[in-house]
Amino acid sequence: MRTVITKEVTHALAIQTRELLAVWKLLQENYSDLRLSAACSDGSILESNDINELLAYENPNYRYILKLELSARSSLDERFRLSYSNDSNTTAKLFIESQKNKEAFHLISEMLNLIHEARPMWSPITRIKASTSLIGIGMVLGMWSSIQHLIGPFKQPEALSHLTGIDLLYLGVLEALVFFALVWPIDKFQSWLFPRITFIIGRQEDEWQNRNRYRSIVFSGFALSVISSVIGSVVYEHLN
Incomplete structure (x- = not known):
């Protein structure tokens, strides 16, 4: 009997090299035929069967990666697919088809753990x-x-x-x-x-650092405004 499992991730994702390598390694441990396909902002498609080729991609602003799909298949025709994209309310979708029920659920659980590690702390702001x-x-x-x-x-x-x-x-x-x-x-x-999903590869690493500085300014300004309001309220009540 075959087992089919689908899962969706709704929180924001900041996908870095280490997350992609970890996901790819887990797929290599369970499947023999691995492929990837990345859709870029200019409409072009990148395809490969080697994750290192993707990680070596320049990923410039005029052709940055919008979507990424990792697929895998075994000799027993067992299939796995992981799609990263900002579609509707989801940022990642997982699909697995297998004859090994226990192993399939374990693999999905491991994958979800790896994906959750890419969740930025400000994810709720994107909702x-x-x-x-x-x-x-x-x-x-x-x-x-x-x-x-x-x-x-x-x-x-x-x-x-x-x-x-x-x-x-x-x-x-x-x-x-x-x-x-x-x-x-x-x-x-x-x-x-605060993007819903971003691939921090190539030139986007520098872009990510620049945005981190702006995020720090926004959070610092918000914290200072809250502290100032509290102090102002305390002083006003004390004087009156």
């Missing part, structure tokens, strides 16, 4: 877009404003008192356009600074 967070904050503020309007005295600003309904509609559309014009770059910056 929610910055625009979604801002929209949520905007909705909360809007609800709070509505509640204040219902339970408390509300005085329309003089600057808006002479505007008609159409004017207010146009103003709302303009505000929405400005909001999305600001949100789009933020989403782009988030995906650049």
Whole structure:
């Protein structure tokens, strides 16, 4: 009886040379025919049966690796496939077909352990877009404003008192356009600074170090803002 197992990984992945070598070594221990295929940002495909050829790839910014698939097969027609890509909510997919039930589950478990080692500490940040967070904050503020309007005295600003309904509609559309014009770059910056999946090979190693410096600045700024807020609150309460 054949066993078929599929697994998916949803957290972010920062795949370095050591992870790829470990995965390849594990495949070599269990299969005889190994192959790899990498899809690049310019639409080209790299194919090989030697992981060292992939690791020697220059991986420049104009042709960096977007997706990677490792496949293996044994003489008994047992198959394995591991696909790295940022598709929908998954970053890696595993497939195994084998007549050895116990060995198949053990191999999948070992593979998942190796893949989880490539999970960066900031992986949770990639699960929610910055625009979604801002929209949520905007909705909360809007609800709070509505509640204040219902339970408390509300005085329309003089600057808006002479505007008609159409004017207010146009103003709302303009505000929405400005909001999305600001949100789009933020989403782009988030995906650049905190990518869902990246292959740290060749030139992308230097790129990764550069982004690490920016990430350190962002985290340091956030930590300082939190500390400043706490200190400010304590001082304010003490003075009052």
